[in-house]
Amino acid sequence: MVNLDLSQTSLRLERHSSARNKAVASAPISAGEVMLTVPALSTALLQSEKGRRCDHCHRLASDDIRLRKCTGCAAYWYCGTKCQSVQWKAHHKRICKQYPRFTVSEDYQALLSHDQVDAFLLSHLLGDVFSSGRYALTSSEDGPLGIFMDLMKGPLAHATSIPVCAGPPGTDTPQVGIADDLYSRFGNNNFVVHSHLNSYAHGIFPLASRLFNHSCAPNAVTKYIITPSEPVRMQCAALRDIAEGEEVTIPYLDPALPVETRQQALQMNYGFSCSCASCCVNERIHPVPPPSRGSAELDDFERALRRYVLGDAGRVVRLREDTDLLQKMPVEFAAVLHESYLPQLSETFSRTSHEGPYGEALSTGLTLLALYSLVYPVNYPQIGMHALELAKTAWNAAVTHTEPEAASALKSDARSFLLIATHVLNIYGEEGDEGGPLAEIRVLGEILGLP
Numbered sequence: 001m002v003n004l005d006l007s008q009t010s011l012r013l014e015r016h017s018s019a020r021n022k023a024v025a026s027a028p029i030s031a032g033e034v035m036l037t038v039p040a041l042s043t044a045l046l047q048s049e050k051g052r053r054c055d056h057c058h059r060l061a062s063d064d065i066r067l068r069k070c071t072g073c074a075a076y077w078y079c080g081t082k083c084q085s086v087q088w089k090a091h092h093k094r095i096c097k098q099y100p101r102f103t104v105s106e107d108y109q110a111l112l113s114h115d116q117v118d119a120f121l122l123s124h125l126l127g128d129v130f131s132s133g134r135y136a137l138t139s140s141e142d143g144p145l146g147i148f149m150d151l152m153k154g155p156l157a158h159a160t161s162i163p164v165c166a167g168p169p170g171t172d173t174p175q176v177g178i179a180d181d182l183y184s185r186f187g188n189n190n191f192v193v194h195s196h197l198n199s200y201a202h203g204i205f206p207l208a209s210r211l212f213n214h215s216c217a218p219n220a221v222t223k224y225i226i227t228p229s230e231p232v233r234m235q236c237a238a239l240r241d242i243a244e245g246e247e248v249t250i251p252y253l254d255p256a257l258p259v260e261t262r263q264q265a266l267q268m269n270y271g272f273s274c275s276c277a278s279c280c281v282n283e284r285i286h287p288v289p290p291p292s293r294g295s296a297e298l299d300d301f302e303r304a305l306r307r308y309v310l311g312d313a314g315r316v317v318r319l320r321e322d323t324d325l326l327q328k329m330p331v332e333f334a335a336v337l338h339e340s341y342l343p344q345l346s347e348t349f350s351r352t353s354h355e356g357p358y359g360e361a362l363s364t365g366l367t368l369l370a371l372y373s374l375v376y377p378v379n380y381p382q383i384g385m386h387a388l389e390l391a392k393t394a395w396n397a398a399v400t401h402t403e404p405e406a407a408s409a410l411k412s413d414a415r416s417f418l419l420i421a422t423h424v425l426n427i428y429g430e431e432g433d434e435g436g437p438l439a440e441i442r443v444l445g446e447i448l449g450l451p
């Protein structure tokens with residue numbers, strides 16, 4: 001086994017009954033603490049981000065940051081000569097000339113867009129390996145590549161391969177063996193890189209893959225740090241206090257997806273059935289369709305749901321810190337787990353928060369906050385992002401209201417939503433592109449007179 005240096009972390013590896021190993025806290029970890037930072041071994045931007053971000057460090061183009069495109073392939077963009085030269089030496093010199101022919105090839109065109117990104121992720125990784133003078137790989141490699149080669153292969157490992165755009169020196173024929181060997185670890189070990197929760201790239205972070213198992217009720221999450229001229233880094237942050245000896249888990253997929261969708265995706269892409277606390281709820285509660293939208297029955301149901309999750313503190317909304325709200329949920333709320341409920345609620349909120357009526361947006365948004373607090377673990381960033389949207393909606397409602405008392409009550413609603421957003425998103429911390437939700441919170445907080 002590769003020697004893993006965990007001395008800079010508060011983690012240690014222990015045996016897991018079915019997943020080989022698990023990462024556990026080697027000392028108590030506090031909510032918001034970053035327990036691991038891992039630089040990317042390789043990344044590839046989504047097609048939609050090409051020309052918007054530097055292909056090497058992922059900085060966004062702006063008035064101050066002009067990207068220049070590679071004159072060879074006209075498909076890679078850089079924020080400066082440092083990024084261009086690092087990437088040229090690492091892999092672009094093996095990709096540049098082949099790029100136009102590769103991207104129109106039948107093999108590449110036949111791939112789904114997700115796999116097209118992975119074809120470039122693999123090409124970049126392969127280019128890096130060839131540039132370092134190696135044409136075969138084992139898990140005895142040093143450093144991150146050795147950790148990557150020691151990762152468990154995914155369930156699709158033997159069923160699939162993918163075309164690549166990176167030949168060894170003097171030829172443009174890829175070495176199939178080594179490409180397949182690397183690709184066999186892709187499906188269950190890669191990450192979707194995001195900024196402010198919007199996906200923009202795929203990336204490989206071997207130490208994080210080696211350490212973290214999945215849970216739909218995780219106690220930690222990943223985020224990505226963009227630094228000019230450097231490869232993006234992944235950080236793993238605790239969502240809540242984690243006791244010494246407790247397993248640290250992250251979500252491999254969105255915990256708010258219906259349980260059947262989660263189980264199918266985990267089985268297909270990672271080869272296991274999840275038995276986390278959140279999945280176990282479905283053994284007890286079977287989702288039923290919610291009452292129809294606009295009915296009095298739905299109003300009663302949602303009022304009761306809000307009371308169960310958010311309590312009865314009048315206008316001041318506070319999130320409960322209980323981590324087992326979903327597990328203890330009464331069966332009468334079974335409809336919240338139905339696959340149609342969350343999409344309907346979030347569609348109504350997003351439409352009415354833009355177009356009005358604001359009253360409907362606020363009550364739907366409050367129900368959505370209650371639902372998110374049930375299906376996501378405490379302090380999950382989506383809860384904070386939604387609370388920020390609610391704060392902005394309440395503020396918009398306040399400034400358009402002509403009646404002073406109602407406007408003042410709406411401003412106080414905006415403050416209470418903003419306090420929730422601040423608490424949750426401060427735990428997640430700074431990440432991704434400049435600006436973003438924490439900057440928005442500061443601006444709205446000043447307007448609302450919050451300290």
Ligand SMILES: C[S@@+](CC[C@H](N)C(=O)[O-])C[C@H]1O[C@@H](n2cnc3c(N)ncnc32)[C@H](O)[C@@H]1O
Nearest residue numbers: 019020021188189209210211212213214270272
């Ligand atoms: C990224 S690796 C996780 C690290 C792995 N535990 C190891 O020792 O290398 C992903 C693989 O771990 C296993 N795994 C992750 N989470 C699991 C869970 N909750 N239950 C069972 N197996 C899990 C699956 O085999 C999955 O394909």
